[in-house]
Amino acid sequence: MKLLNGEILSNEKYSDNLYKMGIFSPYICKNATAGQFINVKCSPEGVLDPLLRRPFSIFNIEKKFNVFSILYMVKGRGTQFISGLKSGDMLDFAGPMGDGIDLNGNENNILLIGGGIGIAPLYLIAKLAGEMKKNVFFAAGFKDNSYLRWGKDLIELKINYAVLTEDGSWGEKGLVSDYVWNNMESFKNFDIYCCGPRDMLKTLQNIYKDRNNKVTALLEERMACGIGVCAGCVIKLRKGKKGFSYKKVCKDGPAFSLGEVIFD
């Protein structure tokens, strides 16, 4: 992990609150992989308010151009600030952070299940798995069609996919977890990566409780230091039959076996 400054090459507005930012960084493109994230300073140079950096998953890496991107939702002050940055501005960030995902040990079939902005860390997994000639399926669920523009990124992956929206304005109407449940048999021999709202992850945990699939969840706990020092991102994991242990999402994750996560 390094403290870095990268030139912003684009900061494209996808919809009201959704943006994709492209950043020039040979270091990230060389050293980062799927599942990792960066910690971004969300204030002008010389200003330390807000003090805490904000974590964003590495959405895509284009090694050929030394460019990586983040896909982000404007939620509060930090994301509001970066949404106003323009191409040519510099982004102050630290990365790559967290453990990357090694797809080598995986099944040949990979299912990605993303809810809302949870699609962000899954995109690069899908891309790298596709490049390894694995059979990749992306199931993505949203409230409405505000992620429609992301559909173009999805098509570029040239993989199979299903899009669901709660209001039916894009793709099938319904919840992505229901889609997975209804298509359980088709995904019998798939290794699974999921990311999204807690309720979605809890539902998936129930669905896969007694099944043999290897299911990995990428967690997006709130973070403070981002480097394993403050214990601000601790989660509880099952250990053995009755025990449990604590892990830090920033240092030990963000990927964990879904079956082991205790959602209090």
Ligand SMILES: Cc1cc2nc3c(=O)[nH]c(=O)nc-3n(C[C@H](O)[C@H](O)[C@H](O)COP(=O)(O)OP(=O)(O)OC[C@H]3O[C@@H](n4cnc5c(N)ncnc54)[C@H](O)[C@@H]3O)c2cc1C
């Ligand atoms: C490992 C990791 C990867 C992430 N990747 C992405 C990503 O790729 N794209 C993206 O848009 N967001 C991602 N997030 C969430 C992102 O970091 C927060 O949305 C961001 O920090 C909000 O900052 P803010 O200053 O705009 O909002 P704040 O003012 O800090 O908060 C505004 C609102 O957002 C809520 N919020 C803040 N952080 C989180 C969080 N981690 N999860 C859920 N709600 C939160 C707050 O409770 C509050 O209601 C990731 C988080 C983690 C931990």
Ligand code: FES
């Ligand atoms: S954010 Fe400080 S330990 Fe994880």
